[in-house]
Amino acid sequence: MFFDFNKDFPNQSSILSINEWMASHKNIEITKLLGYCDSIDTKNYNKKLAERRIESVRNLLEKSGLKFNKNLEKIAFGKDFKQSKIQAENRKVTIFYNEQQIKPIESELTKQIRNSKVGETIKLPNIYFFNNSDQIVAKSQPTLFDLLTAMEENPELKIEIQGHICCQLVSDINDVSTARAKTIYSYLIRNKIDSKRMTFKGYGTSRPIHKIPEKNETEADENRRVEILIVEN
Structure with a gap:
């Protein structure tokens, strides 16, 4: 996990990555946390900063229920290690873990897609999602992982990811529905699902479950949704 300069809490990119990672690594045991800093400032200051970074990562993992x-x-190394020439790569905490090989229970979503x-x-x-945004919140990660699992286990599966919004009487002014569908699409791309198997489209308020307003x-929450259309299976 990486940190911005002189910060002891992981940066936003690392938070998103670790949320995805934790969703797919529930049966693990954390064995070691190593903290590092860049070469700026004193040896003593950087070691204490590395210790705080370790503690913030430990708290984050603990709150997510990991063992x-x-x-x-x-172990806090501060800046006493072989440093990368890219300073941003030195501001980090490395996580070591053991994983128990337990067959996961198939989720209802994965079963439904199959x-x-x-x-x-x-x-x-x-x-x-955050209000009027395409940024997905952390508690959505299990559903994303279930969708990813279904795509991995069914290589013939092709889908259209469909975004819908609520409440607006005229149109999707900021095209939020498309942006939200693309967020799901981008997540699957990052996890190595072939783009040829997916498309995404925003439908705004054109297909409400309940009449608007x-x-x-x-009713608003049920209109505000993301769906997948099975194109091939």
Whole structure:
């Protein structure tokens, strides 16, 4: 995990990456955390900064429910190590772990996709975004991982990712529905799913489940969704 200059909490890019990683590594035991800094400032200052970085990563992993070995090693090197010429690569915490090989329980979403037929549309449950944004929140990661698993286990599967929004009477002014569909698409691309198997499209408010304006927040939430259309299976 990487850190910005003189910061003891991981940067946003690392937070997104570690959330994805944790979603697919539930059965692990953390055995060692090593902290590092760039070459700027004194040896003593950097060692203390590296110690704080280790602690912030430990707290982050702990809050996500990961287990730690009872003899967890925490070693702060500060700047006393072979440094990269790229300073940003030196500001980091390295995580070591053991993984238990436990066969995962198939999720309802993965099962539903596996048994789906061409032309069927499936809502992705528990997908949440920040308000009026395409940035997905951390608690959506399990659903993303389930979708990724379905794509990996069904190599013939091709989908269209469809974004929908709520509440707007005129149109999707900022094209948020397309941006949100693209977020799901980009996640799968980052995880090595072939782009030829996927397309994405925003439908704005053109396909609401409930008539707009919605009567309550429940109806708005059901209109505000991401679905996948089964193109080939």
